[in-house]
Amino acid sequence: MAEDNTRYEQVKVICGEDCGNAPKKEFLRAFNAAFVCNDIDFINEKTIEDIQWNIIGRNTLQGKDQVFEMLKKLMDKTPTELIISNIITHGYSGSLNGILNLENNMSYAFCNIYRFNSSLNKTKIKEITSYIIDISK
Numbered sequence: 001m002a003e004d005n006t007r008y009e010q011v012k013v014i015c016g017e018d019c020g021n022a023p024k025k026e027f028l029r030a031f032n033a034a035f036v037c038n039d040i041d042f043i044n045e046k047t048i049e050d051i052q053w054n055i056i057g058r059n060t061l062q063g064k065d066q067v068f069e070m071l072k073k074l075m076d077k078t079p080t081e082l083i084i085s086n087i088i089t090h091g092y093s094g095s096l097n098g099i100l101n102l103e104n105n106m107s108y109a110f111c112n113i114y115r116f117n118s119s120l121n122k123t124k125i126k127e128i129t130s131y132i133i134d135i136s137k
Contacts, residue, residue, distance in 0.1 A: 008037050011036055012082070013082045014083045015029055016085070024094055024116075025089055025094075027121075027123075028089065029084060029087060030042070031046055031125065033082060036082050037079070040068060044068075046124055046125060047067070048117055049063065050126070051064060051067055051125060051126060051127065052126070052128070053070070053127075054129040056129065056131050077106070078103040079102055080102060080103055081100070082100055083100075083101070086098075093113070094116065097109075097110065097112070106134075106136045107134075107135045107136050108132050108133065108134055108135065108136075110131065112129070112130050112131075
């Protein structure tokens with residue numbers, strides 16, 4: 001885990017029972033928790049150097065440096081709850097959708113689509129495509 005584990009203690013992760021019955025599903029659950037909690041060490045270990053992150057409607061980030069720079073910008077947002085609705089994996093692909101709740105009643109529905117660098121269970125993420133919708137009330 002990251003040097004500062006406080007975010008893991010502050011964020012409640014809710015995930016359906018069927019979300020953890022396969023190694024890649026558990027990997028994506030853990031990866032999303034790490035992403036929300038800004039666990040740079042975990043993300044660094046689980047992604048390739050030349051990762052691409054497509055944030056639909058915003059921008060495309062190329063490489064770990066750009067991804068980590070974006071994560072630093074998100075540090076001022078304080079997550080409270082990550083609700084994972086579905087995790088689907090098959091071969092080189094996977095997807096996960098859910099809702100991220102932040103302090104100050106901010107909420108975002110999201111769907112992330114992943115491309116892995118191999119079909120093996122011990123794989124790394126090479127591409128993420130994120131669809132994010134503000135559903136705050």
